Structures are given as structure tokens and as C-alpha cells.
Amino acid sequence: MKTSKARGFNTARDWYHECVLLHVLKSLEKRNFAASYFQTIDAMNKNLLKIIPRSATVGVGGSVTIRELGILEKLEKRGNTVFHHWKKGLTETTDREMRIQEGQADYYLTSANAITLDGDIINIDGIGNRVAAMIYGPQNVIITVGYNKIVSSIDDGMRRSKDIAAVMNAKRIDAKTPCATTGICVDCNAKHRICRVTTIIQYRPWQTNISVMLVNKELGF
Numbered sequence: 351m352k353t354s355k356a357r358g359f360n361t362a363r364d365w366y367h368e369c370v371l372l373h374v375l376k377s378l379e380k381r382n383f384a385a386s387y388f389q390t391i392d393a394m395n396k397n398l399l400k401i402i403p404r405s406a407t408v409g410v411g412g413s414v415t416i417r418e419l420g421i422l423e424k425l426e427k428r429g430n431t432v433f434h435h436w437k438k439g440l441t442e443t444t445d446r447e448m449r450i451q452e453g454q455a456d457y458y459l460t461s462a463n464a465i466t467l468d469g470d471i472i473n474i475d476g477i478g479n480r481v482a483a484m485i486y487g488p489q490n491v492i493i494t495v496g497y498n499k500i501v502s503s504i505d506d507g508m509r510r511s512k513d514i515a516a517v518m519n520a521k522r523i524d525a526k527t528p529c530a531t532t533g534i535c536v537d538c539n540a541k542h543r544i545c546r547v548t549t550i551i552q553y554r555p556w557q558t559n560i561s562v563m564l565v566n567k568e569l570g571f
């Protein structure tokens with residue numbers, strides 16, 4: 351029997367995540383999504399830059415994953431117009447206008463809160479602009495996902511969306527919610543609750559090109 355010392359811990363870890371991600375890739379293809387797999391963030395970024403034309407406008411949802419990729423800086427540097435509401439100095443009015451522009455861009459970049467092994471894409475939003483844009487609006491939607499977002503079932507995906515993604519997001523924005531203090535979701539009824547719209551995209555909606563790029567890294571919340 352080969353020992354963990356001989357094979358290496360990371361080798362086993364990478365192998366496992368690759369197996370799971372390739373399984374999800376096949377499931378997504380059965381649901382009519384385009385799907386691709388990348389070993390590294392660099393490889394995925396190169397693919398994004400190849401697919402998105404330099405002349406295209408790009409909208410971005412409130413996604414930590416997309417920021418962690420560093421792709422926005424690369425797109426802007428080469429001349430793409432990027433709409434995203436995390437830009438500093440937006441007022442309540444210009445924030446709303448920016449979210450609308452994001453949803454009308456040629457390409458929309460986002461992640462997901464969870465994707466099941468069967469290919470269900472699960473998200474919970476506070477406003478709903480991200481899930482609206484993912485479903486209908488931009489001609490092209492690209493969802494980038496690290497292995498940490500993969501779950502076994504829709505129930506697990508709903509749980510992950512709240513217990514992990516929403517709680518971390520509440521902390522990130524310093525929301526006045528119980529979870530931002532305790533780190534635990536209590537399915538609150540707080541005035542500033544951030545979990546307000548839940549979607550499960552089960553098959554690619556007609557009229558939208560949704561592609562999912564899976565990467566063998568931990569990314570986002």
C-alpha cells in the first residue's frame with residue numbers, strides 16, 4: 351500500500367477535487383450549460399480573456415470570487431468597459447444605475463453560492479440583481495466556481511448559501527444581522543437581513559448563453 355508520504359497529501363487532495371469537478375462538468379453539460387475545467391486560476395483567466403472580445407462590455411455581480419481572480423483589472427487594462435457596483439463613491443442612485451448597467455452588459459461575470467453534483471446552480475441575493483442578470487439580460491453569462499462551492503444536494507446548497515456564503519458576506523459588509531456578530535445563521539428576521547431572493551437554475555434558460563468555468567482552487571465565499 352502506498353503511504354500518504356509517497357503520494358503526497360496535495361496530490362490526493364488535487365485528484366479528489368478534480369474528480370468531483372469533472373463529475374459536475376458532465377452534469378452541467380447534461381443540463382445544457384457549456385462547462386469547462388481548469389487546473390489553475392491563471393489558465394482560467396487566460397481563457398476568459400480569450401473568450402471575451404476586447405470591444406465587449408462586462409458586468410460583474412457582487413462576487414468575491416471574481417475579485418479574487420484579479421480578472422477585472424486585466425479586462426480594464428486592455429480596454430474593456432467594466433460595470434461593477436463595488437466601485438468607490440457610488441451613491442444610492444448611481445449604485446442602482448450601475449447594477450442595471452451590469453445586467454445589460456455583453457458579458458456578465460459572477461460566481462455561484464453552490465452547485466450540486468447534479469448541476470443545480472444555487473444563489474441567495476439581498477437585492478436580486480445578480481440572480482436576475484444570470485437568468486435573463488446579458489447575452490453571455492460566465493459563472494466561475496472553485497471546488498469549495500460544490501455540494502451534494504439542493505438542501506446542502508441552500509445550507510451552504512446561508513451558513514457560509516451569506517454569513518461571510520454579512521461580515522464583509524458589516525451588516526446589522528445576528529450572523530455578522532456570531533458567525534452563525536439563525537434564519538433571522540432582522541431588518542437588514544441580506545438573504546431575500548433564492549434561485550435554483552436547474553437547466554440553462556433559453557436565450558442566454560451560460561457557461562460555467564470550474565477551477566481546482568478554493569475561491570470566494
Ligand code: SF4
Binds near residue numbers: 512538
Ligand atoms: S442570520 Fe439572517 S442575514 Fe444572516 S445568513 Fe441567516 S438569514 Fe441571512
